[in-house]
Structure formats: C-alpha cells, structure tokens
Amino acid sequence: MTTATAQLSFGDTQALDASLSDNVRGLKGSEILKIAAAVREMIAQGKQVCNLTVGDFNPKFFPIPAALREGIARALAGGETNYPPSDGVLALRKSVAEYAAREFNVRYPVEGVLIAAGARPILYGTYRCVLNPGDKVVYGLPSWNNNHYSWIAQANAVEVVTQARHGFQPTLDDFRPHLKDANLFCLCTPSNPTGTVMEPGVLRELMLGVVEENERRARAGKRLLFVLHDQVYASLVFGEARHVHPCALVPQCAPYVISLDAISKSLAGTGVRVGWVLAAPAVVARMRDFLGHVGAWAPRAEQVAVADFLGNTQALAAFRQEMDAKVQALLNALYAGFMKMKQSGLPLDCVQPQGAIYLSLQLKLIGKSFEGRKIASNADIGQLLLERAGMAVVPFQAFGLREESGWFRLSVGAVTPTDIETCLPRVKALLESVR
Ligand SMILES: Cc1ncc(COP(=O)(O)O)c(C=O)c1O
Incomplete structure (x- = not known):
C-alpha cells in the first residue's frame, strides 16, 4: 500500500457550487x-x-447530570454500540411516555413516541412528513428557524408578526385568517427567542379553533391541519408562568398535534443529541420511515442512558x-x-x-x-x-x-x-x- 502525498485538488469552487441544488444554495x-x-x-x-x-450552555456552568454521564459511559462499555431500532430503543420510548404522563398529564401509547438525534430532526421530519411543496405553514414572528425549514420543504411560509403585549406569542386571532387553508401551524412555548410562555387560555382557544376546523375538513374529506408544538424548553418555566400541553387542555386535538421535546435544554445536553416526538401513531410511523432514511437516530448508548435517567425521578428532580x-x-x-x-x-x-x-x-x-x-x-x-x-x-x-x-x-x-x-x-x- 502506498501513502498519498499530494493533496487532492477540487478545481473551480464557483462552478462546483453553481452545480448544486437551488434548494441548498438558497x-x-x-x-x-x-x-x-x-x-x-x-x-x-x-x-x-x-x-x-x-x-x-457552557458545560462548565451547566454540566449534564452526573448520573446521565456515567450511564452513557456504562452503556458504551457494555457494548451498546450497534444500530438502535429506527423508532428508538423501546426502554426509552416507554420512559418518554411515562415522563410525558408525569410532566404534562398526557398519556401517549409507546407507538406515539419516536426518538431522534435531538429536536432538529423531528422539526425537519415534521415539515417533510406534513407538507407538500406549496403547502401553507403559519408561524409567529419572531421565530426560531421555521423560515429555514419552510424553505427546505418548499412550503408557502406565512409569517405573522406577534405583539409584545401578547408576550410575542401568536393568538387564534393572528392565525384565524389562515385557518381555512393552512396545513401546519407552528407553536414554540416557552419560546426561543423571546423567553415567553403561551398562556393556557390562549393555547386552549387556538387548539379549539384547530379542532373545529379539522371537524369541518373531515366532513369535506379534506387534508387536515396539523400543529407543530415545540416544547424543548418546557422544564424551564419561572414565576407565574405555566407550561401546559395542548392535549392536556383540549384532548380532542391529539390527532393533529406533533409535539417535540429533547434533553438538549432540559438536561443541558445540547451535544448529547437525544430528542423525541409525541404524536398520533399514524404520524409517528411515517416519520420513523422518513427519518430512518436520514439516519437521524440518537446514538444507542445515549438512548439507553437517557431511558434510565428519565425514570430516575429523584435524580431528575x-x-x-x-x-x-x-x-x-x-x-x-x-x-x-x-x-x-x-x-x-x-x-x-x-x-x-x-x-x-x-x-x-x-x-x-x-x-x-x-x-x-x-x-x-x-x-x-x-x-x-x-x-x-x-x-x-x-x-x-x-x-x-x-x-x-x-x-x-x-x-x-x-x-x-x-x-x-x-x-x-x-x-x-x-x-x-x-x-
Ligand atoms: C425552540 C427550539 N427548538 C428546537 C431546538 C433544537 O434542539 P436540538 O438541539 O435538540 O436539535 C432548539 C435549539 O436551540 C430550539 O431553541
């Protein structure tokens, strides 16, 4: 075997770049x-x-829980190094379902839980699984990254400017003009970038609007309206503010809500890459197949360790x-x-x-x-x-x-x-x- 000495040359950078897809270049x-x-x-x-x-987080000031760090090391040493199942390690899916029941008062079946490498693949997966090119997605401004996902999915993004007096959270009135023809509403509470929490009354009204619209669409045989509910900051809520899950407030909205979460913020584990979605099993099954091709699984050892840690209610608290x-x-x-x-x-x-x-x-x-x-x-x-x-x-x-x-x-x-x-x-x- 010989060892290459000269570094490879890649030619005209501009010509190469100009040959890439319009989507990625845009x-x-x-x-x-x-x-x-x-x-x-x-x-x-x-x-x-x-x-x-x-x-x-700076890991010096905000390290991940010691028990989680040790759990990951143990799982690696124990040989948890092969592919995880494409919807996630069963013990973690069960642990997440229990966690959601305890934390948010919503009971999802294990088939309604899918694990991924943090919240981003779930966001990407939701856009790709719900929207056809040209479909309408609606979100409030300021917003974290919905513009990028809309672009990638070639969706028709409708941006609604929210008001400081509403804590920069959208209301049903903001979204109402798009209720009849939107395919996806996006909510983020507690919010990045504003640090505000949607009031339960506002969330309830919005979800009731979505349920009513979907009942109308079901009668007309039309595609339904989904809600992307980003709750990655759910554990970080202060003072009078209260985080509630939409399905705990309005259980009838369960078929339409795609709720995402991760340990990235709640356990300061942004680099650990474990996230999940809670959704109707029919939606989860499609997202599992889609994300399986992306290979966006969380590493197996980390899944095993997070399953244990989420179940350790004392250490978690x-x-x-x-x-x-x-x-x-x-x-x-x-x-x-x-x-x-x-x-x-x-x-x-x-x-x-x-x-x-x-x-x-x-x-x-x-x-x-x-x-x-x-x-x-x-x-x-x-x-x-x-x-x-x-x-x-x-x-x-x-x-x-x-x-x-x-x-x-x-x-x-x-x-x-x-x-x-x-x-x-x-x-x-x-x-x-x-x-
Ligand atoms: C609102 C919101 N959702 C999702 C994410 C993505 O989280 P992850 O690091 O788990 O992909 C972030 C990250 O900053 C975020 O702020």
Missing part, C-alpha cells in the same frame, strides 16, 4: 453565527465581552431544581438591572422572564445618535453594544422580524453572574451617552 446562513464570529474576534483582542448570543434556579437567577439579574435603568429614565423595555434561557430586551435608540453617529437600525444598536459596552446580543431580525423596533434576544446559557454584574454598568454608561 438556504440563508445563520445570523447568529455571524455575530458569534465578531464576538470571538473581540475576545481574541483581549476585550471583555458578556456573550449573550449563544442558545447553548434534583438536577432540575438546581439548573432552573441557576438559569432563573441569571435571567433575573439581567431583568432587575435593566428595569433599574428603565426606572432611571433610560430608553428601554424588558419582558419579565417566563421561561427558556432567554430575555427579550428593547433598546429604544433608533433615530438617536452616539458621538455624532446616527443609530438607524437594530444592527447599529447591536454593534454599538458590542463595541462600547462589551455586550453581545442577537437582534430579533435574526428571527425573521423585519421591523426595526429595537428588540433583542439575550441568552444566559454561557455567562456567569459576574459577567452580568460587570456588564450592566457598561451598558448603563453607554445608554446615558446616547442623545
């Missing part, structure tokens, strides 16, 4: 990654940055309590700091933390100036914050909103209380010098 890159690159550069220059951009308190303390520190600035007359607003790892902050700086420079857009504000206050945040434009209204997402998964404490006075000083 995909938009992540705005957040662009901001992350600017943050990295500032840190490399030795500047202090409170990085509130990443929707992830202890982990939750600690993690939720940490997330809540970080969000509250930001919220309290900004509210103090607001009370002192600075031009901002902030939504009280309700859930997830996010805070919505509005900086009302558009049209004002800093050192003679006009502030014309959210991007201008973000740049100013980064350069002059060492605070990195993501504008709602990264989540589809076009209106330049000064709203930003702040994520606390990768910062410490000290980062926040030292950053807030810098922001205050900056806001005080804006004219």
Whole structure:
C-alpha cells in the first residue's frame, strides 16, 4: 500500500457550487453565527465581552447530570454500540411516555413516541412528513428557524408578526385568517427567542379553533391541519408562568398535534443529541420511515442512558431544581438591572422572564445618535453594544422580524453572574451617552 502525498485538488469552487441544488444554495446562513464570529474576534483582542448570543450552555456552568454521564459511559462499555431500532430503543420510548404522563398529564401509547438525534430532526421530519411543496405553514414572528425549514420543504411560509403585549406569542386571532387553508401551524412555548410562555387560555382557544376546523375538513374529506408544538424548553418555566400541553387542555386535538421535546435544554445536553416526538401513531410511523432514511437516530448508548435517567425521578428532580434556579437567577439579574435603568429614565423595555434561557430586551435608540453617529437600525444598536459596552446580543431580525423596533434576544446559557454584574454598568454608561 502506498501513502498519498499530494493533496487532492477540487478545481473551480464557483462552478462546483453553481452545480448544486437551488434548494441548498438558497438556504440563508445563520445570523447568529455571524455575530458569534465578531464576538470571538473581540475576545481574541483581549476585550471583555458578556456573550449573550449563544442558545447553548457552557458545560462548565451547566454540566449534564452526573448520573446521565456515567450511564452513557456504562452503556458504551457494555457494548451498546450497534444500530438502535429506527423508532428508538423501546426502554426509552416507554420512559418518554411515562415522563410525558408525569410532566404534562398526557398519556401517549409507546407507538406515539419516536426518538431522534435531538429536536432538529423531528422539526425537519415534521415539515417533510406534513407538507407538500406549496403547502401553507403559519408561524409567529419572531421565530426560531421555521423560515429555514419552510424553505427546505418548499412550503408557502406565512409569517405573522406577534405583539409584545401578547408576550410575542401568536393568538387564534393572528392565525384565524389562515385557518381555512393552512396545513401546519407552528407553536414554540416557552419560546426561543423571546423567553415567553403561551398562556393556557390562549393555547386552549387556538387548539379549539384547530379542532373545529379539522371537524369541518373531515366532513369535506379534506387534508387536515396539523400543529407543530415545540416544547424543548418546557422544564424551564419561572414565576407565574405555566407550561401546559395542548392535549392536556383540549384532548380532542391529539390527532393533529406533533409535539417535540429533547434533553438538549432540559438536561443541558445540547451535544448529547437525544430528542423525541409525541404524536398520533399514524404520524409517528411515517416519520420513523422518513427519518430512518436520514439516519437521524440518537446514538444507542445515549438512548439507553437517557431511558434510565428519565425514570430516575429523584435524580431528575434534583438536577432540575438546581439548573432552573441557576438559569432563573441569571435571567433575573439581567431583568432587575435593566428595569433599574428603565426606572432611571433610560430608553428601554424588558419582558419579565417566563421561561427558556432567554430575555427579550428593547433598546429604544433608533433615530438617536452616539458621538455624532446616527443609530438607524437594530444592527447599529447591536454593534454599538458590542463595541462600547462589551455586550453581545442577537437582534430579533435574526428571527425573521423585519421591523426595526429595537428588540433583542439575550441568552444566559454561557455567562456567569459576574459577567452580568460587570456588564450592566457598561451598558448603563453607554445608554446615558446616547442623545
Ligand atoms: C425552540 C427550539 N427548538 C428546537 C431546538 C433544537 O434542539 P436540538 O438541539 O435538540 O436539535 C432548539 C435549539 O436551540 C430550539 O431553541
């Protein structure tokens, strides 16, 4: 056998790229990654940055549960290294069904549970399993990634701008104009990017609207309307807010609800890659066949370990309590700091933390100036914050909103209380010098 010495040459990059599919070439890159690159550069220059951009956890502050980590190592050592079943390891599907019954008061049969490598394959699978090209999908703005999945599925995406006074969550009235001809409604609560939780009354009204519409469609022999219900942040809910599952509120909506969850956020296991869907068995069967071809299974050893951990209610509760308190303390520190600035007359607003790892902050700086420079857009504000206050945040434009209204997402998964404490006075000083 000889060893190759010269590296292969790949020719004209542009010609290669131009030969790829229109679909993949039309995909938009992540705005957040662009901001992350600017943050990295500032840190490399030795500047202090409170990085509130990443929707992830720093494993030093938010490690996965020790019992889960040990369980994965044990399962690997025990030889759990071959293909898992395409719908997931049976013990995990059972464990997830029990978990859903305990946590959300909904009882799914094991055939209504499908395991995948995190929540993303389930999102992708839902779009592909429900929608034909040109079908209508409706979601509220700001929204996390529905625009990308709509593009991939060649769906007709209808984006409805939500209101701050409704906690940036859509209502039945927002979706009503599309009730008659939509194929998929998308909900995300607690929400990425806004950190808000849909009120149970609003969710109930929406689901009753969907049930009524589907009864009409069933009589007319038409395709049904589905609801993609993203609850990956369900375990992170604070204060007065309450997370409820749509099928616990309106059991008649069970055939139409495709509910996704994962350990990515609830157990800080974004890199562990275990997620699941709860849905009607007929939907799950199609998604299993579809995702089987993608090979989007969660690794077998991790499935075995998660099955055990979800069943260990004591360890789960202890982990939750600690993690939720940490997330809540970080969000509250930001919220309290900004509210103090607001009370002192600075031009901002902030939504009280309700859930997830996010805070919505509005900086009302558009049209004002800093050192003679006009502030014309959210991007201008973000740049100013980064350069002059060492605070990195993501504008709602990264989540589809076009209106330049000064709203930003702040994520606390990768910062410490000290980062926040030292950053807030810098922001205050900056806001005080804006004219
Ligand atoms: C609302 C929401 N849904 C789904 C996901 C995807 O999660 P996973 O990492 O399990 O693919 C994320 C990740 O940030 C998210 O914020």
